[in-house]
Amino acid sequence: MKAQQTANGRLADKVVLITGAGSGLGQASALRFAEEGALVACVDLSESTVAVTADKIIGAGGQAIALGADVSSAKDAERMTAATIKAFGQVDVVFANAGIGGPGNAMDLEEDVWDRVIDVDLKGVWLSSKFALRNMVARGSGTILNTASIGGLVGVRGIFPYAAAKGGVIAMTKQLVVDFGPKGIRANAICPGTVPTPLVTDTYVARVKAAGSTNIEADAQAGLDEMAKKYPAGRLGRVEDVAALALFLASDESSWITGQAINVDGGYTAA
Ligand code: NAD
Secondary structure, eight states: OOOOOOOOSTTTTOEEEEETTTSHHHHHHHHHHHHTTOEEEEEESOHHHHHHHHHHHHHTTOEEEEEEOOTTOHHHHHHHHHHHHHHHSOOSEEEEOOOOOOOBOTTTOOHHHHHHHHIIIIIHHHHHHHHHHHHHHHHTOEEEEEEOOGGGTSOOTTBHHHHHHHHHHHHHHHHHHHHHGGGTEEEEEEEEOOOOSHHHHHHHHHHHHHTTOSSHHHHHHHHHHHHHTTOTTSSOOOHHHHHHHHHHHHSGGGTTOOSOEEEESTTGGGO
């Protein structure tokens, strides 16, 4: 039986499962979706981390649960989907957003780094909707959002395995639409440019550390400031920029938009 929601909004009554909801883009989206009336299953590696997001939603009068799961494990993905259905009755939207950075180039990259990045950033995106698809297909309705990246569309130096995974996410999204569009399922990929979340700032810190910086924080910030200059919009992204696109794509307002990779990148890929 589907849970009852009293709030109004652009996602009223929709049950949304968001992975990577403990931080960055996923957390901002979970909070934004809840403001618009969604019932939100917040998933992250550790239940205690993601409970912060769920508690904020509940504190603001919304409905949410916190679930710990590793999206690269089929067992965990099946469990998080079952827990969502148990709590809220169904899954209307999966936002497969969890991800890790993937530094390296084709010559120096170690095999274990490749394997983990592909496991989380590519296989984890597939597994995040695999089990929910059964529920969606049975009801003839569902929406999948997959977080890709501009790195899956254009070359960005030093992110070889990440780019491979994100390019795969875009291809997988199109495949989902061809296979399941006739059964009422929409799917789109979101391709953000640089948004200084922990995933990004950790990468910049690691880079300046490796270069022998003695003023790590300032040098990492200087790197981000340099990157911002490459964006025609004149700034890096904010988590709210991505959450706004995710909200639109999750809602029925975008009901004829499917199979697309949509950039939210301050014009980076236009330059
Ligand atoms: P973030 O590090 O702030 O958040 C990512 C979250 O995913 C973390 O809470 C982390 O614990 C979780 N996570 C990692 N591995 C997981 C796993 N195996 N199972 C479950 N949860 C896991 O980073 P973010 O920037 O918010 O990243 C969100 C998504 O956006 C990622 O897919 C990332 O690749 C993508 N992205 C980010 C940017 C950017 O500039 N921030 C740009 C393009 C794409």
